Amino acid sequence: xxxxxxxxxxxxxxxxxxxxxxxxxxxxxxxxxxxxxxxxxxxxxxxxxxxxxxxxxxxxxxxxxxxxxxxxxxxxxxxxxxxxxxxxxxxxxxxxxxxxxxxxxxxxxxxxxxxxxxxxxxxxxxxxxxxxxxxxxxxxxxxxxxxxx
Amino acid sequence: xxxxxxxxxxxxxxxxxxxxxxxxxxxxxxxxxxxxxxxxxxxxxxxxxxxxxxxxxxxxxxxxxxxxxxxxxxxxxxxxxxxxxxxxxxxxxxxxxxxxx
Numbered sequence: 001x002x003x004x005x006x007x008x009x010x011x012x013x014x015x016x017x018x019x020x021x022x023x024x025x026x027x028x029x030x031x032x033x034x035x036x037x038x039x040x041x042x043x044x045x046x047x048x049x050x051x052x053x054x055x056x057x058x059x060x061x062x063x064x065x066x067x068x069x070x071x072x073x074x075x076x077x078x079x080x081x082x083x084x085x086x087x088x089x090x091x092x093x094x095x096x097x098x099x100x101x102x103x104x105x106x107x108x109x110x111x112x113x114x115x116x117x118x119x120x121x122x123x124x125x126x127x128x129x130x131x132x133x134x135x136x137x138x139x140x141x142x143x144x145x146x147x148x149x
Numbered sequence: 150x151x152x153x154x155x156x157x158x159x160x161x162x163x164x165x166x167x168x169x170x171x172x173x174x175x176x177x178x179x180x181x182x183x184x185x186x187x188x189x190x191x192x193x194x195x196x197x198x199x200x201x202x203x204x205x206x207x208x209x210x211x212x213x214x215x216x217x218x219x220x221x222x223x224x225x226x227x228x229x230x231x232x233x234x235x236x237x238x239x240x241x242x243x244x245x246x247x248x249x250x
Contacts, residue, residue, distance in 0.1 A: 017172040042233040049204040053171040107174045109209035111241040118240040
């Protein structure tokens with residue numbers, strides 16, 4: 001069963017690349033309630049940028065589709081972020097997660113999943129061809145002293 | 150994102166500022182290729198000091214620049230990398246492929 005969220009937000013936007021910046025800024029704003037360090041905040045922004053870019057580039061290569069960004073604060077100072085699309089899906093998830101593997105051409109590096117894995121604590125990818133992909137990431141933020149300096 | 154160009158004695162300096170993500174990467178790549186073709190440098194210096202954010206799109210940009218420079222028998226130096234872009238480069242192990250100072 002899923003952990004009950006303390007707070008959550010769901011955002012939905014079309015897969016325009018100009019929304020990459022919006023998505024990571026929104027993630028940083030939502031994460032702010034957990035009092036993250038600057039490094040943690042940057043890690044979250046980077047991981048969200050990678051996941052949303054994947055949806056924009058790979059799920060909807062020739063069309064504009066819907067991207068759903070869902071963020072939840074779970075007990076234990078855990079931030080859970082999922083990026084969902086209804087695009088073409090990933091044929092081989094294991095292969096897609098390998099470093100340097102890309103089907104995205106010149107301006108992609110194939111390092112997106114590697115960076116999500118390295119900047120977040122957990123990464124789960126569920127994909128059905130022709131139906132879409134959901135990437136779920138979790139990060140436990142360091143507990144900080146309430147009211148401390 | 151903005152890119153400033155300066156070419157002196159077959160050394161091309163490109164200074165980046167703002168946020169480098171997929172949205173701006175294609176235009177940036179074209180700018181870099183045009184600048185390299187115009188200057189035909191021996192050394193390409195990518196100064197990332199003004200970047201406030203970079204994701205893996207920056208890695209692709211650096212690797213493509215490197216390929217372009219290898220065709221000219223030249224080299225690439227990545228300079229002034231702020232902490233967040235640095236962690237992205239480190240996570241991808243790019244320091245083994247490109248000179249970072």
